[in-house]
Amino acid sequence: MPFFSNTVQHIRSSEIRDLMKLATSPNVISFAGGMPNNNLFPIDEIDEIILKMDKEKKKTAFQYGPTQGYPPLLHTLKEYLRKKGLPVDTHKLMITTGSLQAINILGMEFIDPGDVVFTENPSFIGGLAVFKAFQANIVGIPLENDGINLEILEQKLNEYNPKILYVIPNFHNPGGMIYSLEKRQKLLELLKGKNIILLEDDAYNELYFSEEAKRLTKPIMSMNTQGVEIVYAGSFSKILGPGFRLGWMLASPEIYEKAEIIKQGIDACSPNFTQVIANEFMEKGYLEPYLNKIRKEYKQRSLMIQSALEKYMPKNIKWTKPQGGFYVWLQLPEYMDSTKILKESIDNGAVFVTGKTFDPENIKNNNIRLSYSNMDKNQIDKGVKIIADVVREYIVPKINLV
């Protein structure tokens, strides 16, 4: 067998795969998987759509489609994004095979080995894996409760020449926070005139728990009067189902043009079969009622995990109070190692994802990501107690030493 390519030397290990396995093991209470709830998919709606679909549409569903996407879905999605204030007339939209593919395409389009990419710290493991595969030099910028740390970002912008800044402003994975409107505005001002692409990953946009939170979900791209080069990525995974493998990217015509050629070479087109169905789902007005339903469900789970954390976690542990999305991000004292806590928690029957998984440098490990999206509500309390008991164990001896 010939030697593997350089790329392969730089991709992450099987970390994600191992996580996925743990997350789906039946014997543990899992706070690990970042997926929608199995029991909340709009199965009846989709059944009805398929039943009523006419034969010509079905033929289209079976066939190859344009690389850009199924034209009626592009149209429907454009109107949907227009309502969010996104620049759908000056920019071009492409349907991708999941939003991860959008990150991949942008990586292939811009990153040469050694190029600098800025991400938040912590950041989405899938995004980090892509940038590592393209052998980027990833620089993590600390994430705060209201968004990325702008002082450190400014300082690093003077130090490096990054091609991309990758952010997840809404219901952050894993951070469980949301950018303030002020920080969005200031970020645009800071990036104005800089030769950098802002990659805005908005996969969780719709999953707000209140009108106040909804007001905060304004895409940065919709506020961009500064002429910053922004690529906006979204996903059907959280509003319909990850099994559809559908996402999108909205980009300037220059970036779009090359992106389309890249996608043509990657998988020719996204699945027409699921695109035709997704379009009917939106066109027939099923999306909004469905979103209202799942927002309530995820909010309920979020409140349950908050009560459990308050009940069981030692006093010196902090965590985010999500206003939407799937995640709570716990901050443990600096000396604690979440890998050790994970191991013991698994033995006791609960699993989560360790902090360093989301650290671009794969080091900082005194955090825990708890996902409450895809679990039995009745298990939340029990699972949090298991983890809190282990955390307490690791805290006590330290206090005794003082």
Add this chain to the structure above:
Amino acid sequence: MPFFSNTVQHIRSSEIRDLMKLATSPNVISFAGGMPNNNLFPIDEIDEIILKMDKEKKKTAFQYGPTQGYPPLLHTLKEYLRKKGLPVDTHKLMITTGSLQAINILGMEFIDPGDVVFTENPSFIGGLAVFKAFQANIVGIPLENDGINLEILEQKLNEYNPKILYVIPNFHNPGGMIYSLEKRQKLLELLKGKNIILLEDDAYNELYFSEEAKRLTKPIMSMNTQGVEIVYAGSFSKILGPGFRLGWMLASPEIYEKAEIIKQGIDACSPNFTQVIANEFMEKGYLEPYLNKIRKEYKQRSLMIQSALEKYMPKNIKWTKPQGGFYVWLQLPEYMDSTKILKESIDNGAVFVTGKTFDPENIKNNNIRLSYSNMDKNQIDKGVKIIADVVREYIVPKINLV
């Protein structure tokens, strides 16, 4: 906007996209598209499958799945491939988002800029695009009526150190031919002990027109007693529908292991929604009757285009007589330029793909690919006449000059 990456400088232009547009234009008779027939998809069977599917399976269809693939489909496909003599116990199977993704993953796994890849000349445009994107140095080996030219391959193997040899032994795209069993055997002997991966693209395996042709479709990987490192890629696009975006790769555990990590970073998993359906389609025994039906249909179209070619084409034009698949490959006299013929044919109402599109060096242009798969049977005769009339025009003056 920052500079594009080196990769982008090396990817092909929008050639494929432009082709696709022409191929689907309603006003011309199209021999261009390499897609299955729109009117032959198993729509009723799939409707029935979805109608009868139980709720638990549907939940799975909406959710993320393992990167390797939906386990029941992996199982079903393994048994299907076992019957073809493929080494499913010693090798590992992965479901890919179309078989093009398998080529992509292998490219990312092994090709560094400047690495040599051997392909047949002509070869599949999607494969060529992938190898170019990874900045491979592509060396084309002439394709003959019974397979790749082994003398030239041997000579080039002494000259270069290729990482991959990419071949399409069954019902070649664009060549319209099939490898003899003898040539498959000799190819294995030639590659024995060489440090090269044979990438066997078998997307058209099932589309034989006779029992004699079926006998020839034996995968090279199933004959491999020589220990050659083979990666076998297949597709649901021709046996179910390209809109499902499902293919597969069968590879040694070493190659598989890295491939899975790469796929995890590309799109996490292939669409579960279509995998669940594809599995039922095979498991319930719908595949074989469906294949029998489409084999007859494509054979009929193939015979019709043969008669039309015999009726209209000038005597000094040669073409392949396909024993399966979608394509006829025409060889024009060396001095002819198929791009000129294409332009005039389009003006007269018929479109095809020019020879140089499939030439790894993008030069040799005295060939024409005619695809008869996705067209109205009644238009075959008329379309061939249009093209033949243009060809004749370009021949006559040359003869007059002699």
